[in-house]
Amino acid sequence: RKEVEQDPGPFNVPEGATVAFNCTYSNSASQSFFWYRQDCRKEPKLLMSVYSSGNEDGRFTAQLNRASQYISLLIRDSKLSDSATYLCVVIRGNTPLVFGKGTRLSVIA
């Protein structure tokens, strides 16, 4: 079983829709969690950290469920500019970032 698993998609949604992605991780010792965004043929960039209590940044909400070992990302009121691949990232202690393969989102006009 891979350490970080994501549904590859693609998720094709109309503008204004709400879309949610899940990511599961296999190692219960994982401590830190992030969502990165990668545009086509570009480098990944941090979208948001994921805190135990959940956190929100504008239209984006991230949640962590330690008991079930998954994190989620919710995007409300989708914009065309949200089209990208969303990468789930997990860190255990001082290990390097472990990336999921990403979930591709296409927002359609």
Place this chain on the structure above:
Amino acid sequence: GAGVSQSPSNKVTEKGKDVELRCDPISGHTALYWYRQSLGQGLEFLIYFQGNSAPDKSGLPSDRFSAERTGGSVSTLTIQRTQQEDSAVYLCASSLRTGNTEAFFGQGTRLTVV
């Protein structure tokens, strides 16, 4: 510089040749990571440095791959006797330290082995 800088941005090489990829991290960042990404695939971890030491080399695909970091700054990833399956984008990232800190990526080196 302001961000992570990688060079060259593109490299086309003949099968069997050696290549060197360079990464210049953000000043003051002690942790440096190398990943590679094949077309349409996720990021594959290769190696990371904490300062000049590489605690984890487990991701290097074969003994043709090596990396070093000197002075706690610039890192080079060397691929000897390149093969066609080495073709990918090689991404470097740096962070203040390992653990729960944001990693900043360079724009990558696109390597094509012909």
